[in-house]
Amino acid sequence: MAVIELEGLTKDYGEVVANDSLEFTVERGEIFGFLGPNGAGKTTTIRMLLGFISPTSGTARVLGEDVREERSLLEAKRRIGYLSDEPGFDEQQTGTDVLDLHASIKGDSRREELLELFDPPVERRIREYSQGNARKLGIVTAFMHDPDLVILDEPTNGLDPLMRQRFADFLRAERQRGVTVFFSSHNLSEVRRLCDRVGIIREGKLVTIEPVDALLRRSGKVIRIRSVDPIPIDALDLEGVHDLETSVSDGHEGTDPSTAFTECVFTFTGDINALLPRLADDELIDLAIEEAPLEDVFMRFYGGEDDV
Ligand SMILES: Nc1ncnc2c1ncn2[C@@H]1O[C@H](COP(=O)(O)OP(=O)(O)OP(=O)(O)O)[C@@H](O)[C@H]1O
DSSP states (O other): OOSEEEEEEEEEOSSOEEEEEEEEEEOTTOEEEEEOOTTSSHHHHHHHHTTSSOOSEEEEEETTEETTOHHHHHHHHTTEEEEOSSOOOOTTSBHHHHHHHHHHHHOOTTHHHHHHHHOOOTTSBGGGOOHHHHHHHHHHHHHTTOOSEEEEESTTTTOOHHHHHHHHHHHHHHHHTTOEEEEEESOHHHHHHHOSEEEEEETTEEEEEEEHHHHHHHHOEEEEEEEEEEEEGGGGOOTTEEEEEEEOOTTOTTSOTTTEEEEEEEEEOSOHHHHGGGGTTSOEEEEEEEEOOHHHHHHHHHSOGGGO
16 A cells, blocks of 8 residues: 555645646655755645645545545554654754653654664753754654654755764665655755655656656766777767767867867766777776766756756
């Protein structure tokens, strides 16, 4: 059974359709990344999944419960952890007060373990918390009742690299235990590191939903070549070569970089086995094959109206 199931989920604010007939599922034990730029509609989806706002049409099920059914959703929410993008804790309370309040509603069987891991300064009042400390406290509140599903809105905003790493390791371990994680993010490297699948939303519409691996495969590799002597540009007259940039190093001033190069970089979506024989007779100084930045993939979906 799907843990989250969107069925034509729509939120129409009149001026803007924040979610437009969203349709997808998230399976048990999956880490699902929900990506999109500011204002794309991510928070709106999350708020509907938690029953904070109601859909204009369509619906969603979380842990089998229809989000429009207040009572049954409330029951399901005992098994859900949630971290808002703006936690909004009471400024006068201490971290411990916040945790006690959450514990009284949902329980706190994992409080100590999580405090040890994320270490927010629980004795201090919230008004003295930095953004990172508030995030750490939020992470503890989201997980301390040992939920089956966790919904996180931009969870690592404000966390330093060490904490981000710790959080990533923690999420992977949670997935091993069968916990399902749905999180929204702007941070593409984080999504690449963590997610099994990604949904990309743009102006309320789902533009793609696929495994991260497939997204990266489609985006190709970035290839950099440096050679001792100029290589005729025809060598790269191959299917799958995009955005080729060539240059000529010192000592080969007479060579026109539009016909030959000693250095080049391009995006390659073709067969690497077809490329290598083309370079077999050239003496190379360096050949680098790198993952294409996920930013480029993302830009393809957001670059312009025609690109989608
Ligand atoms: N209560 C509301 N009334 C009217 N419009 C709203 C309301 N809440 C959100 N919107 C609009 O709906 C759209 C989606 O907003 P939403 O907050 O869901 O985006 P988001 O992807 O979470 O953005 P961010 O990454 O900035 O948090 C935006 O155009 C926003 O202005």
